[in-house]
Amino acid sequence: xxxxxxxxxxxxxxxxxxxxxxxxxxxxxxxxxxxxxxxxxxxxxxxxxxxxxxxxxxxxxxxxxxxxxxxxxxxxxxxxxxxxxxxxxxxxxxxxxxxxxxxxxxxxxxxxxxxxxxxxxxxxxxxxxxxxxxxxxxxxxxxxxxxxxxxxxxxxxxxxxxxxxxxxxxxxxxxxxxxxxxxxxxxxxxxxxxxxxxxxxxxxxxxxxxxxxxxxxxxxxxxxxxxxxxxxxxxxxxxxxxxxxxxxxxxxxxxxxxxxxxxxxxxxxxxxxxxxxxxxxxxxxxxxxxxxxxxxxxxxxxxxxxxxxxxx
Ligand code: 3HC
Numbered sequence: 665x666x667x668x669x670x671x672x673x674x675x676x677x678x679x680x681x682x683x684x685x686x687x688x689x690x691x692x693x694x695x696x697x698x699x700x701x702x703x704x705x706x707x708x709x710x711x712x713x714x715x716x717x718x719x720x721x722x723x724x725x726x727x728x729x730x731x732x733x734x735x736x737x738x739x740x741x742x743x744x745x746x747x748x749x750x751x752x753x754x755x756x757x758x759x760x761x762x763x764x765x766x767x768x769x770x771x772x773x774x775x776x777x778x779x780x781x782x783x784x785x786x787x788x789x790x791x792x793x794x795x796x797x798x799x800x801x802x803x804x805x806x807x808x809x810x811x812x813x814x815x816x817x818x819x820x821x822x823x824x825x826x827x828x829x830x831x832x833x834x835x836x837x838x839x840x841x842x843x844x845x846x847x848x849x850x851x852x853x854x855x856x857x858x859x860x861x862x863x864x865x866x867x868x869x870x871x872x873x874x875x876x877x878x879x880x881x882x883x884x885x886x887x888x889x890x891x892x893x894x895x896x897x898x899x900x901x902x903x904x905x906x907x908x909x910x911x912x913x914x915x916x917x918x919x920x921x922x923x924x925x926x927x928x929x930x931x932x933x934x935x936x937x938x939x940x941x942x943x944x945x946x947x948x949x950x951x952x953x954x955x956x957x958x959x960x961x962x963x964x965x966x967x968x969x970x971x972x973x974x975x976x
Contacts, residue, residue: 697874697875709746712775715778715779722782746818765950773935776940777854786847789825789832792854833905857926894921897912911924
């Protein structure tokens with residue numbers, strides 16, 4: 665429809681690079697898109713604890729266990745931080761949880777893949793957190809104030825996560841032959857799922873155009889995927905590992921690598937709930953929520969009693 669004066673003024677503010685703050689006027693579509701993206705991002709952090717949580721009890725040394733625990737705890741923190749940012753847009757945390765637990769809300773496809781060996785902890789840190797940072801560094805400049813500020817802190821922690829993953833890969837790649845094979849196998853399994861994290865190709869990305877006009881997104885999915893490949897391939901070479909793509913080749917003209925696309929049919933199946941671990945992941949979240957009900961009830965009852973006592 666026709667652009668209203670309010671919408672015009674809003675777009676001008678975005679174009680000038682101003683941040684939009686919670687109580688200010690915004691188009692309903694802007695609010696809705698942000699709630700969708702920020703809550704999906706929060707859910708990704710929360711569900712993202714599960715594949716790594718799988719290895720806390722089996723970390724090879726006390727030091728590795730401490731590091732992994734801290735990383736998983738950081739992810740819980742990022743999730744809570746992002747839920748708070750989404751709440752400033754007028755959705756409640758209960759509603760967001762309900763959307764996650766009922767399977768209505770998405771979370772990143774990557775967390776529906778299993779973590780089979782210790783080398784996967786390296787690959788997840790290196791590739792998954794690496795892809796996450798590639799997407800999140802530009803989001804520090806996103807137009808919505810609370811989301812932008814959340815990203816600044818989150819990115820600092822993510823870059824530590826990425827380095828710890830790469831460090832594990834370095835140890836494994838330069839360890840025994842069996843360890844090197846484990847590292848290569850982890851790279852083989854996580855490469856294409858990591859490429860999928862950036863979302864469908866630009867041609868199939870429904871939200872990109874509007875989200876970029878509103879500066880909710882800063883780059884297209886394909887731009888970030890290309891950037892990720894460009895940065896990651898030399899890192900794989902340094903490890904002496906091989907990226908599982910026979911068509912990978914440096915393209916001088918574009919100043920980047922040519923590479924194979926992931927299997928997009930697989931991606932859309934994972935989004936529909938049919939990935940290798942979708943049911944397990946969602947089941948674990950729902951169970952945690954239900955198992956915690958007695959505790960939430962207790963807290964609420966206690967708070968009500970305490971406030972009744974104060975009122976008396
Ligand atoms: N996994 C699951 N769903 C995905 C997806 C993925 N990798 N990529 C895209 N989708 C979904 C979109 O959510 C959208 O579905 P919807 O309309 O039902 O919401 C649909 O596929 C179409 O894709 P679009 O490209 O149109 O969607 P967006 O414009 O939202 O772009 C995005 C997708 C690039 C992921 C964008 O939402 C984004 O930048 N989000 C913020 C970052 C984020 O969520 N990161 C999660 C990564 S993991 C993480 O951070 C945890 C860390 O600890 C590792």
